[in-house]
Amino acid sequence: MTDRPHPILIIVAALVYVFLMVPLVIVVGAALSDTTYLTFPPQGLSLRWFTNIFEISAFRRTIVTSLQIAFLGTFLALVIGIPAAYALNRYRVELPRWLGTLFVLPILVPEIVFGFALLKSLTVGAGVPIFVALLIGHTLLVLPYVVRVISASLASFDFSIEEAAISLGSAPLKTFFTIVLPNVRAGMIAAFILAFITSLNDVSVSLFLTGPGISTLPIQILAHVEQFFDPTVASVSVLLMFLTVAVMAVVERTLGLTFLAK
Amino acid sequence: MTQPLDINAVSAHYGTTKVLEDLSLSVQAGELVSLLGASGCGKTTTLRLIAGFLTPSSGSIRLGGRDLTQLPPHRRDIGLVFQNYALFPHLSVLDNVSFGLKQRGVPPAERRKRAMGMLERVGLAPLADRAPGALSGGQKQRVALARALVIEPPLLMFDEPLSNLDAKLRVDMRVEIRELQRANGTTSVYVTHDQEEAFSISDRVAIMNAGRLMQFDRPETLYRQPANTFVARFVGFENIVPFKVVARDAEVVTAETSGMRIRLSQTAYGPIPDTFLLASRPDGLQVTTDLSAKGLPATLGLRTYLGRAYQYQCETAAGHLVANGSLTAPLESGTQVRLVPAPEQSCILATEGGR
Known part of the structure; x- marks a missing residue:
């Protein structure tokens, strides 16, 4: 009787890790290559494709746009999604069931259809400027994640706690901020990360909503690959990976990642 | 400070379902009255109407000289003790107890002094800095009691406060509740489905059934002289x-x-x-x-x-x-x-x- 896992289990687990990690290793390797074309294993070692990212103005601009859209879109989604999730849980009995489903629709509809619909209605139909259309599109895209994650942490919230605060003299709106929000803090942070990363990586919706002069990083990567075969694409990918890892590391340090699994 | 409660011809509906019908009940200043009945009899509805979480479809509720009927719940000044304790999980025991004082603009130093004094009375002063999650059920309910009492409310209400505790603790706690209530002289409404609990701690008991008051009397009278067959079978x-x-x-x-x-x-x-x-x-x-x-x-x-x-x-x-x-x-x-x-x-x- 021992706690050691079976050797076959260890081998399978190792294979899964290899399967997951190899593409990433290849991308990192390709990004460090000194050649003017994508290759693996890298020939020579150089960071010049990393500096090249910032020499191409389209990359500089789209990185900024992507971060702006991700931050603003996530922020808007939280502002709309948190009260929505609260209402859906607080008045679960009173509200019709389809209302909850409504907030999940953007996930259920194929993203490509969703993107096309937004193009037709916002850009073509209403003549909304490109940046605003992108922002609205991304807000709607990440809203379901926010509502779902916040709902999950509200599901275990006992609303009699809220009533206790009210009975002790705290006005309902104040109670929401001083009692309800602090108890769904972990859910809010999880929702933020999930929404931020979803927005940052989105292709399908952005593909339809980007336009002349304004694009996002993933779309720019696609455009770049169509014209060039140099390792810049690989180095941008590595940069994105490290950005994500950095966000996760900050979260791990402050909260622990376990709450993401809840 | 302690005040009489008057419920006058109150009815309540959930949608089209009538859950409380023409209830009139007077609780004297300093008295502890239990609302007793099976689930669905309207006792919790009555408590929520008094607390202001529900609005009556007709009738009025008065506490002392004030008409509560149109007052929002956070301005009713009623101490509430819940079945599941409802402590604030993100605040310490001390901050839980001083929460109501903070809402009343009591300065921090006095807030702390009064909250500690109340914790002293329920025997939990040494646990003031703990998180509620680290307490046992009985301790949690004592904190909830201290939190409700420290604001010196003219009315204290209990919603099945002992149902989540084991049998032995339940008996100890009800004695403790009664002693604190007596010492403070706070008018109290106590909701329970447990006949022994209601009879043992109440000055008077209101037995309810299907949204109606069946009999409202001293426990001794209810036990010996039920007014109708429902109460007779109940006791x-x-x-x-x-x-x-x-x-x-x-x-x-x-x-x-x-x-x-x-x-x-x-x-x-x-x-x-x-x-x-x-x-x-x-x-x-x-x-x-x-x-x-x-x-x-x-x-x-x-x-x-x-x-x-x-x-x-x-x-x-x-x-x-x-x-x-x-x-x-x-x-x-x-x-x-x-x-x-x-x-x-x-x-x-x-x-x-x-x-």
Whole structure:
């Protein structure tokens, strides 16, 4: 009787890790290559494709746009999604069931259809400027994640706690901020990360909503690959990976990642 | 500081369902009144109406001189103790208790002093800096009690506060609640489905059923003199038999049911109307094998052992009855006996239309 896992289990687990990690290793390797074309294993070692990212103005601009859209879109989604999730849980009995489903629709509809619909209605139909259309599109895209994650942490919230605060003299709106929000803090942070990363990586919706002069990083990567075969694409990918890892590391340090699994 | 509560002809609906019908109830200043009944009887609805989490469809609720009916819940100044404690998980025990004082603009130093004083009284001062999650059920409920009491509310309400505790702790806690309530003289409304709990700590008990008040009286009165068959059954008068008076001879009344006659003394039962219901507890029917005794002829059925007595299922011409018999002489199924009502364990109820 021992706690050691079976050797076959260890081998399978190792294979899964290899399967997951190899593409990433290849991308990192390709990004460090000194050649003017994508290759693996890298020939020579150089960071010049990393500096090249910032020499191409389209990359500089789209990185900024992507971060702006991700931050603003996530922020808007939280502002709309948190009260929505609260209402859906607080008045679960009173509200019709389809209302909850409504907030999940953007996930259920194929993203490509969703993107096309937004193009037709916002850009073509209403003549909304490109940046605003992108922002609205991304807000709607990440809203379901926010509502779902916040709902999950509200599901275990006992609303009699809220009533206790009210009975002790705290006005309902104040109670929401001083009692309800602090108890769904972990859910809010999880929702933020999930929404931020979803927005940052989105292709399908952005593909339809980007336009002349304004694009996002993933779309720019696609455009770049169509014209060039140099390792810049690989180095941008590595940069994105490290950005994500950095966000996760900050979260791990402050909260622990376990709450993401809840 | 302590104030009387007046509930005046209050009705409430959930959608189209009437959950409370024309309830009137007055709680005197300093009194502890329990609302007792099965789930769905309207007791929790009543509490939520008083707290302001529900709005009555008609009627009014007054506390002292104030009309609460239109007041939002956070301005009613009522201390609430919940079944699941409802402590703020992100605040320390001390911050939980001082929460209400903070809402009232009490300066921090005094806030701390008063909250600590209250924690002292419930014996939890050493745990002031703990998180609520680190407390036991009994400790949590003490914190909840301290949190409700520290704001010195004119009315304190309890919603099944002991239901989540184990049996032994439940008895200790109810004594503790009663002592604190007495010491503060706070008018209190206590919701429970547990008859023993309600009777043991209340000045008066309101027994409710299907959104209506069935009887509102002191526990002793409810226990001995129920006003109707619902309350009678609720407090353990399991045998309810209709009788008709056939002869009156000074103090002694001869009454008849299904062709069987018994003689009852008005000195023991009080004035007896011409038709009435005789309600008795299993202890209130003496089982005797003396077939000449003045009682109901019965055939014994199943015998069960209660510890303090044997209980018999009895078949009589008046229906199925339950009686307790002595431990010294267990009787077999099928034995012919007489059931003699004992006045101190039986009572007379007015006949109710349709029942």
